[in-house]
Amino acid sequence: MDLSRRRFLQAAVLTAAAAGATAACGGGSGSSGSKDSKNLSLWYWGGGLSDKVVADAKKHFSDITLKTSLVGGDFKTKLLTGLRAAQSAPDITGIKGEDIASFLPNANRFVDLKSVGADKLMPQYLSWKLKQATTQDGKLIGFPIDIGPCATYYREDLFAQAGLPTDPAKVSAELSTWDDYFKAGVELHKAVPKTYLVNNIGSVFSMIIGQGTKRFIDENNTFIGDQDHIRTAWTTAVKPYTLGIDAKINDNTWNAAISGGALGTEIGAAWHALDISSAAPGTKGKWRVANLPGGPSNLGGSFLSIPATSGNPEEAFKIISWILSPENQARGFTDAALFPTAPAAYKLPALTGGDAFFGGQKTIEIFGPAAEKIPSAYEAPADAAVSVPFFNELTSIEAKGKDPEQAWKDAVSQAKQIAQRQGVK
């Protein structure tokens, strides 16, 4: 308690001086050593690739030692740190779909995959997905592992109770617009009062954004999040809330809701099927899949990239293209629910079989055509950051009963501020 001001200041100055010395020493440590071309390292996260396919890749490329690391935690942050020095950077790395846009401004940190043979393979893969990893000057920095084509998952038994169509083809046809879908939701909620149509309105909003060809920022780096296409998506997303068919689930109770029958439908990507079946194993056979109202949309899907410091980019791309060949993608679908990015895989038996969880329905008949028709939209590096206030404000409507008009204004003004901070015009 009797620490005098002078002594405190002395100590502070001393520590600051020591820190300065350390900082000066730290400057010279970024040495770039030459990398081994026979020992390649691969970083991915748990479930990011099929472990079986990766194990086979090690055997298949016998003249190369492929060292794989399952990186846990915040993958993007660890990759950012790793990329700063050649020694710590991997030779091949996964990049999550939501992060790929933020890496595009630093495309010089990655090998242009077109220069190591990707240009010949590109026609076999979905062009809209390749575009997500392509810079504006045409460099390809990532090769697509998987995609998340979206659909409507619905409870056939509850639809029957409410007198709604139950056959997937019929549901797809009759619930083809968002308004049709919401109308069915009102009937469903009336017939089965504990059942709601959507888990929250943020999920509806993200689906509608994915159905468009424009997002929050355009190719000229201008903020367009206050324009009609976003406004329409917002107005549509708020409808289930005003109609009282929104379950407003924004906490950790989704699992209980889905197994307890509180949710009559789920709109989500192909990989979402795994979430449903593991949260609600008791509802096996009661679910079906139909087209998403308003057209196909995508949610998620990752990439494999080669950092510019890679010891052997040609060989690294051979490994990537082997892991992501249509045949191996089909195995990845069975093994890790990774929906293939090469349409040739959709005809392989691993995907064409019926799914017992969906009463034996052949879900590829819904997801396959959807995957090929997903609209291509420009996603700016700051797109994810700028979109956050819209989702937060939609949650505010649900949680606090905030006036949707006020919420829209707040979302737009916050998004503009973030855009300004991120250097968007």
Next chain:
Amino acid sequence: MSSSPVAGPAATGPSSGSGTAPAGRPAPDRPRGGPGRHGRRVRPVSAGARPGPRRVARHWPQYLAISPYYLIFTVFMLFPVIFTVYLAFQKWDGIGDMHFVGFQQFRFLWDDPIFWLSVRNTLVIWVLSTVPMLFLALVLAVLVNSTKRFTAFYRVALFIPSITSLVAIAIFFGAIFSNNFGLINAILRSMHLSAVPWLSNEWTIKLVIAALMTWQWTGYNAIIYLAGLQAIPSELYEAAKMDGAGPVRLFFSITIPLLRPIILFTVVVSTVTGLQSFTEPQVLFGSEASTNPNSGGPGQAALTTLLYFYHQAFDNNDFGYGAAIVWAFFLVILLIVLINWRLVQRKERRP
């Protein structure tokens, strides 16, 4: 008039230690290193004038022995802290080139309503947790201090929450307070009361986080208070009792004044840790919404400043802005600690 029985002992010294045995210890404000085993050998004048490298060289084993901590501290704590000062004036996405932007990040900060919302959230959560926490800790410490049996058990029981994994506690609290399927709402329903949407309402969200922090740190503070209580000489209590003071009077006129340095310590420590709440809201509301896992829950009611910093730096790759947030917040913490310090010290000088 009412303060006469205890005014004497309380005035003898600010710390209970020097009050009990003033003769047996060196005066606390004499410079360190003077008296002691080496005191005789060191020439007094030159020792004060130039500590010099020779002294460092002579004591190299000692310096070596304490060096690992300082080296690790410098590399992993001090250097990053200094580096963030530099970063706060840059625009940097973590991998590309840095651009010097002057005070622009701070200007953004000033105009950012979400930053101010996060500061408000943090302060509310801090008050809601620290006040009951320190009060309960004091009561618990007095209770445990008066027990004769199972004292070791009580101490261990008090300490266990503070060494329990925070993530595990947060998941557990999330399950207890869950809106539709939580234990508390199940109990409320069974008593025919209406359920409370704990994790959606902006106030109950803060209450849940404050309850979590209170639960975790009350015992830790109680142990510190207990140590302080045992340093208070029992003669003071006996003398006060002879003068006719009851237990409440003893508590407020002897225990509280003599514990003041300890209370100051716990207030400062809980201010610093309480304002840095991050894991609690991150785990409680992190699992939802793939678009923004660090939004701080419904209505952003649980968005603490450190969570907002994390979101800006590591989700949005805006490291310069993140650095500006933590430095602005550092000033807020410093201000609050200084206010606390002044408040508690001034009271001490009053008699």
